[in-house]
Amino acid sequence: MPSRDDDTSETDExxxxxEAEIRAAFDEQSYVADDEIVTTVLLALRxxxxxxxxxxPGAGKTELAKVLAGGFDAELVRLQCYEGLAAENALYEWxxxxxxxxxxxxxxxxxxxxxxxxxDESVFSEPFLLERPLLQALRGEGRRVLLVDEVDRADExxxxxxxxxxxxxxxxxxxxxxxxxxxxxxxxxxxxxxxPLSDALKRRCLYLHVTPPSFEKEREILARKVPELHDAVAxxxxxxxxxxxEEPLRKPPGAAETIDWARAVATLRENGSEGTLSHxxxxxxxxxxxxxxxxxxxVDDDLLDSLVEAARAAREAxxx
Amino acid sequence: MTDExxxxxxxxxxxxxxIDGEAVARATEHVRDELVRxxxxxxxxxxxxxxxxxxxxxxxxVVVGFSDEDRARAATRATLVTDPRDADEFxxxxxxxxxxxxxxLGETGPAARWDDPPEGALAPLGGDPADxxxxxxxxxxxxxxxxxxxxxxxxxxxxxxxxTHLDDRDDEPLAVSRxxxxxxxxPVEALPGFAEHDELGDAVEELTVALATLRGRAWDTAGxxxxxxxxxxxxxxxxxxxxxxxxxxxxxxxxxxxxxxxDVSRSVLDTLDRGFLLDxxxxxxxxxxxxxxxxxxxxxxxxxxxxxxxxxxxxxxxLADAEAAWGGGTRIGGSLAExxxxxxxxxxxxxxxxxxxxxxxxxxxxxxERELAxxxxxxxxxxxxxPLAAAPGFEPTARGMAAALPFVAGPFAFAGPAxxxxxxxxxxxxxxxxxxxYEYDPRREDA
Numbered sequence: 001m002p003s004r005d006d007d008t009s010e011t012d013e014x015x016x017x018x019e020a021e022i023r024a025a026f027d028e029q030s031y032v033a034d035d036e037i038v039t040t041v042l043l044a045l046r047x048x049x050x051x052x053x054x055x056x057p058g059a060g061k062t063e064l065a066k067v068l069a070g071g072f073d074a075e076l077v078r079l080q081c082y083e084g085l086a087a088e089n090a091l092y093e094w095x096x097x098x099x100x101x102x103x104x105x106x107x108x109x110x111x112x113x114x115x116x117x118x119x120d121e122s123v124f125s126e127p128f129l130l131e132r133p134l135l136q137a138l139r140g141e142g143r144r145v146l147l148v149d150e151v152d153r154a155d156e157x158x159x160x161x162x163x164x165x166x167x168x169x170x171x172x173x174x175x176x177x178x179x180x181x182x183x184x185x186x187x188x189x190x191x192x193x194x195x196p197l198s199d200a201l202k203r204r205c206l207y208l209h210v211t212p213p214s215f216e217k218e219r220e221i222l223a224r225k226v227p228e229l230h231d232a233v234a235x236x237x238x239x240x241x242x243x244x245x246e247e248p249l250r251k252p253p254g255a256a257e258t259i260d261w262a263r264a265v266a267t268l269r270e271n272g273s274e275g276t277l278s279h280x281x282x283x284x285x286x287x288x289x290x291x292x293x294x295x296x297x298x299v300d301d302d303l304l305d306s307l308v309e310a311a312r313a314a315r316e317a318x319x320x
Numbered sequence: 321m322t323d324e325x326x327x328x329x330x331x332x333x334x335x336x337x338x339i340d341g342e343a344v345a346r347a348t349e350h351v352r353d354e355l356v357r358x359x360x361x362x363x364x365x366x367x368x369x370x371x372x373x374x375x376x377x378x379x380x381x382v383v384v385g386f387s388d389e390d391r392a393r394a395a396t397r398a399t400l401v402t403d404p405r406d407a408d409e410f411x412x413x414x415x416x417x418x419x420x421x422x423x424x425l426g427e428t429g430p431a432a433r434w435d436d437p438p439e440g441a442l443a444p445l446g447g448d449p450a451d452x453x454x455x456x457x458x459x460x461x462x463x464x465x466x467x468x469x470x471x472x473x474x475x476x477x478x479x480x481x482x483x484t485h486l487d488d489r490d491d492e493p494l495a496v497s498r499x500x501x502x503x504x505x506x507p508v509e510a511l512p513g514f515a516e517h518d519e520l521g522d523a524v525e526e527l528t529v530a531l532a533t534l535r536g537r538a539w540d541t542a543g544x545x546x547x548x549x550x551x552x553x554x555x556x557x558x559x560x561x562x563x564x565x566x567x568x569x570x571x572x573x574x575x576x577x578x579x580x581x582x583d584v585s586r587s588v589l590d591t592l593d594r595g596f597l598l599d600x601x602x603x604x605x606x607x608x609x610x611x612x613x614x615x616x617x618x619x620x621x622x623x624x625x626x627x628x629x630x631x632x633x634x635x636x637x638x639l640a641d642a643e644a645a646w647g648g649g650t651r652i653g654g655s656l657a658e659x660x661x662x663x664x665x666x667x668x669x670x671x672x673x674x675x676x677x678x679x680x681x682x683x684x685x686x687x688x689e690r691e692l693a694x695x696x697x698x699x700x701x702x703x704x705x706x707p708l709a710a711a712p713g714f715e716p717t718a719r720g721m722a723a724a725l726p727f728v729a730g731p732f733a734f735a736g737p738a739x740x741x742x743x744x745x746x747x748x749x750x751x752x753x754x755x756x757x758y759e760y761d762p763r764r765e766d767a
Binding site: 036040043046163200203206207 | 370371372373376380383390391395397399401402404407684685686689
C-alpha cells in the first residue's frame with residue numbers, strides 16, 4: 001500500500017463521488033454546509049486524504065463526520081480522544097481474562113476443544129484480540145468513516161501513533177503480523193485548537209477551519225433541525241445568539257447550543273406559537289445556550305434588554 | 321470531473337477538444353509554477369505551509385477544475401492553510417495567484433516563467449525563482465521549459481488532460497524535485513588532483529579554527545572565559561577558606577573530529593563543482609584529526625580511504641563508482657539509518673557531522689526526521705551544506721530540507737571556497753546553535 005504522506009492512492013469507495021452527491025447527502029441529513037465545506041469534503045473523499053477540521057466547540061465538526069457516514073451509508077467508527085489515551089485504547093489489546101481462562105482450561109483439561117488453544121501462540125490469535133476503534137476502522141468492510149474526535153486532547157505520543165496509521169493505513173500486531181486496510185476508511189480528525197498539532201499530522205491532512213455559522217446559515221440550520229419552531233422565533237433566537245457571540249464569554253455558543261436552545265424554546269411553547277420572545281422566556285431558557293455559570297451570571301438586566309432588542313431586530317429583518 | 325459548477329473564471333478552456341500535447345505540458349508546468357510561487361509567498365509572509373502543500377494543491381485543483389474561482393479557492397485553502405491565523409494572508413494573496421494562474425491558462429498562454437515579475441500580493445517573492453527551491457520541478461518540466469521558445473502560442477487544454485499529466489506523477493510525487501533547476505546539465509569534470517586553491521586552503525583553515533573552538537553547551541552563554549571554581553577552592557585552602565580571587569580558565573581549542581555525509585545524487589553533483597567537493601573533502605581528511613567521508617544516494621558507502629593518498633584520483637574514482645552504482649532517487653533517511661546501524665562509531669558527541677545535500681528526499685520524510693533526531697542527539701553538531709543555498713532566492717522548501725531544519729545548523733551555501741569561508745565565519749561568531757545559515761549570509765543581502 002502506498003504511503004499516504006505523498007498521497008496518491010484514492011479511496012476506492014469514493015473515487016467517483018461528485019459534489020452533487022455530497023450536497024444530497026448533507027441535505028438528507030439536514031446538515032447545512034457552505035460551498036467551502038462541500039469542496040473540501042469532495043477533495044478528502046476523492047484524494048483519499050484525512051480531513052482535519054478545527055474550530056470552536058459546537059461549530060459542527062463532529063457532526064460533519066456523522067453526516068458523512070449517514071449520508072453515504074458508511075459505518076461510523078469513532079475514537080474519542082482524551083488525555084492519556086494509549087495505543088491499547090485506540091488500536092487493540094488482548095483479552096487477558098479470556099486468555100487466562102483458555103490456558104487454565106487447557107491445563108486442567110476441562111475443555112477438550114480448548115486444549116489446542118493453550119499454547120503460547122494460540123492465546124495470541126484472533127479469538128483473543130480486542131479490536132479498538134483504529135483497528136476496527138482498518139479491518140472493516142465497505143464504506144467506513146473513522147472519526148478521531150478532539151485529537152488535541154490526546155498526548156503527542158498518541159499523535160505519533162495516529163501518524164503511523166494514517167500514513168500507510170496499516171498497523172503491525174507483533175503476534176499476528178501486519179494488518180492493512182483493504183480499502184482505507186474516510187478519516188475525519190477534529191480539533192478544538194486547545195494545543196497546536198504537529199506539522200507532520202497537518203502535512204498528511206486536508207485542512208478545514210469551521211467558524212460559527214452566519215445569521216442566515218443558522219436560521220437555515222434551525223429550519224431543518226427544529227422545524228416545529230416558528231421561523232420568526234427562530235430568527236429571534238439567532239439574533240440573540242449573534243449578540244451573545246459579541247460578548248467575551250468563557251464559552252461562546254456554537255451551532256449545537258443554538259439548536260439545543262431552539263428545541264428547549266419549542267418544547268416550552270405550545271402549538272408552534274409565533275409570539276415574540278419575552279424577557280422571562282429568554283432568562284428561563286438561557287441555560288440551554290450558555291453552558292458556563294460565569295456566562296449565565298454575566299447576563300444582567302442590561303444585557304438581557306440588549307438581547308431582547310437584538311431578537312426584535314432579527315425578527316423584523318427576517319419578516320421584511 | 322468538474323461537476324456542474326458554472327464557469328466564472330476568465331477565458332479558461334475547460335471543454336474537450338484537440339489538445340496540443342506541448343500546450344498541455346506548458347499548462348501543467350504553469351500551474352505547478354504558480355502554486356509553488358503562491359506557497360512560497362505565503363511562507364514568506366509567515367504562514368505555516370506544509371512542505372508538500374503545493375503538490376496536494378495541484379491534485380486538488382485537478383479534482384475541482386479551473387473554471388470556478390470559489391472552488392479553486394476552497395481547494396487551495398484546504399491544502400495550503402493549516403492555521404486559521406494564516407487565512408487572512410491567504411485571502412489577500414489568492415486573487416493575485418488566481419489572476420496569474422488563469423491568465424497563463426487563457427487565450428494568451430502561460431505567462432512568461434521567470435522574466436515576468438509578479439505584482440501585487442505576490443510581489444515579494446524573492447528574485448529568480450529558478451533558485452533550486454522549486455519542489456515541484458522535474459526533469460520533464462525542465463526540459464519543457466528549455467524547449468519552450470514560443471510563449472505566444474495559444475494554449476488550448478482541458479483539466480482532464482492536465483489531470484493525466486499530474487496524475488502520471490503518482491510514482492514520482494510532485495513534492496520531490498528530481499533534478500535541480502539551478503545546475504547545468506553539462507557534467508562537471510573532477511579535477512585531476514587536489515587543486516592548489518589558495519582561497520579554499522584559507523577557507524578550510526578558517527573552518528578548522530572555527531570547529532576547533534566550537535562552543536559546547538557550557539560555553540554558549542558564558543563567553544570564552546569561565547570562572548575556575550576548582551582552582552578557586554584549592555586556593556582558598558591557603559587562606560583559611562576565604563576566596564580572595566576568582567581564577568578563570570580559557571576555552572580549550574580542541575582537535576577537529578568530523579564526518580562528511582555527501583549526497584552524490586545527480587541533482588547535487590550537477591549543481592556542485594566536483595573538483596571543489598573532492599578538494600575540500602581531501603583537505604579535511606588531511607587537516608583534521610579524525611575525518612571520515614561517506615557518499616550516499618540510495619545507499620551509504622564509506623569512502624574515507626579514497627582520500628588517504630593525498631591525491632584526487634582515488635576520490636574521483638570513488639565518486640565515479642558511486643554515480644555508476646546509484647541511479648535512482650535520494651534516500652537521505654535510509655542512508656542515515658544505515659549509518660546508525662552499520663557504523664555508529666562514525667558519530668559521537670565530539671564529532672561534527674557535515675551533510676552535503678540539496679534535501680530532495682525521495683524516501684519517507686518521517687524516517688528522515690527520525691534519523692536526524694538521532695543524529696543531532698548523538699553528534700556535537702549537524703551542519704547542513706546545501707549547494708542550492710548559494711542562489712539568492714533560495715528557500716528550504718524541498719521536503720527533506722524542510723524536515724531537517726529543526727535538527728541541523730544551516731542550511732549553509734556550499735558551492736565554493738567563499739561559502740566555506742562564510743560557514744567558518746558564522747560558526748566562529750555564533751556556534752552551531754545560534755542564528756546561523758543562509759539567511760544570515762550577508763552576501764545574500766548584497767545580491
